[in-house]
Amino acid sequence: MKAAVIRKHGGPDVLSYEEINEPQTANGHAIVKVDYCAVNHLDIWVRNGLPGKQVLFPHILGCDISGTLVEGFGKFKKGDKVVVYPAIQSDVPRTSYSIIGGFGKYHGGYAELVQVPQKNIVKKPSWFTDIEACALNISYLTAWNMLERSRCKKGDTVFIWGANSGVGSAAILLAKARGFRIITVVSNENKIGLARKLGAHLVIDRSKSDVMAETLKHTKNQGVDAVIDHVGAKTWPTSIEILKVGGKMIACGTTTGGEANVNIRAFYSKEASITGAYLGTKLQLISLHKFMKSNKIRPIIDSVFSLKDVKLAHQKMEESAQFGKIILKVSR
Numbered sequence: 001m002k003a004a005v006i007r008k009h010g011g012p013d014v015l016s017y018e019e020i021n022e023p024q025t026a027n028g029h030a031i032v033k034v035d036y037c038a039v040n041h042l043d044i045w046v047r048n049g050l051p052g053k054q055v056l057f058p059h060i061l062g063c064d065i066s067g068t069l070v071e072g073f074g075k076f077k078k079g080d081k082v083v084v085y086p087a088i089q090s091d092v093p094r095t096s097y098s099i100i101g102g103f104g105k106y107h108g109g110y111a112e113l114v115q116v117p118q119k120n121i122v123k124k125p126s127w128f129t130d131i132e133a134c135a136l137n138i139s140y141l142t143a144w145n146m147l148e149r150s151r152c153k154k155g156d157t158v159f160i161w162g163a164n165s166g167v168g169s170a171a172i173l174l175a176k177a178r179g180f181r182i183i184t185v186v187s188n189e190n191k192i193g194l195a196r197k198l199g200a201h202l203v204i205d206r207s208k209s210d211v212m213a214e215t216l217k218h219t220k221n222q223g224v225d226a227v228i229d230h231v232g233a234k235t236w237p238t239s240i241e242i243l244k245v246g247g248k249m250i251a252c253g254t255t256t257g258g259e260a261n262v263n264i265r266a267f268y269s270k271e272a273s274i275t276g277a278y279l280g281t282k283l284q285l286i287s288l289h290k291f292m293k294s295n296k297i298r299p300i301i302d303s304v305f306s307l308k309d310v311k312l313a314h315q316k317m318e319e320s321a322q323f324g325k326i327i328l329k330v331s332r
């Protein structure tokens with residue numbers, strides 16, 4: 001089968017599109033023909049390598065899979081359209097999950113066939129196309145979990161970093177459908193219109209405006225009910241400053257680094273809280289599917305690349321040139 005394999009950590013050039021052996025059937029596992037696999041920032045972390053995180057080479061990236069079952073099992077039949085819930089119970093102490101195609105032992109969806117535990121197979125909802133379905137298992141599920149953890153109610157104001165990102169664009173769409181007021185951020189004026197179209201009430205261009213000042217002005221100095229922060233070191237200080245009294249920051253990522261210098265006094269004096277979010281459960285994925293269907297929400301797809309052009313897809317994400325999900329078409 002064809003796959004994009006990495007044999008060492010590094011830039012997009014370590015991705016090699018080549019012929020490799022097919023995975024074998026194994027007890028309690030299913031083989032899925034991968035139709036589409038979304039690109040996530042996790043793929044870049046794994047490709048680059050992170051201190052203390054191990055990968056067994058050769059490794060296949062790709063955690064966001066929609067595909068077709070090669071053999072039936074239980075209630076599933078051969079040929080069923082499915083998605084793969086990406087979390088595997090972690091064997092690393094104090095970490096809840098490892099992720100298929102991530103730093104764990106499972107190969108991911110940058111390959112025509114993938115072997116995954118049967119319990120990770122979820123029926124693809126017919127409301128979504130195969131392309132859309134692969135976009136939901138990571139960014140949308142995490143955004144959904146973060147919004148649930150925010151405990152925001154209709155009319156509350158949520159601040160969402162990075163409108164163009166997978167997590168950010170998902171959070172805006174889902175927050176809009178829940179009736180929240182949305183403030184979001186972009187890095188250039190080309191993205192402003194797209195962010196507004198998604199449903200943001202205020203879009204701040206961080207290349208031109210001071211994000212904290214604009215947010216406080218817009219909220220009449222009250223601050224926001226919740227902040228969705230997937231950016232990390234560079235945004236945590238602002239995220240804490242713009243929370244209102246009793247506000248909540250929900251954090252899931254470290255795109256700009258994992259160690260932040262924050263104003264602790266500002267944090268405790270307004271009795272704010274910070275909550276972590278790590279993906280979401282399989283049940284949350286199923287309720288996300290139902291919520292999106294009943295609210296007629298389709299994920300935002302930026303572009304579809306063929307698997308052999310995976311390097312270009314990674315470059316696009318590293319340049320933050322996308323708006324929404326970048327997808328790989330895997331099976332020919």
Ligand SMILES: NC(=O)c1ccc[n+]([C@@H]2O[C@H](COP(=O)([O-])OP(=O)(O)OC[C@H]3O[C@@H](n4cnc5c(N)ncnc54)[C@H](OP(=O)(O)O)[C@@H]3O)[C@@H](O)[C@H]2O)c1
Pocket residue numbers: 039040041042045138139142161162163164165166167168185186187188230231234235251252253254255256277278279280317320
């Ligand atoms: N905990 C979990 O379960 C979980 C799940 C999914 C994702 N994540 C993490 O969440 C993060 C986002 O993932 P993704 O796939 O959505 O990434 P992505 O699509 O590559 O988006 C990255 C975003 O970061 C923004 N950004 C970069 N530097 C910034 C800065 N200095 N200030 C403000 N914004 C900045 C970019 O916006 P600009 O264009 O404005 O630069 C872009 O919107 C990653 O770190 C990922 O690992 C975690």
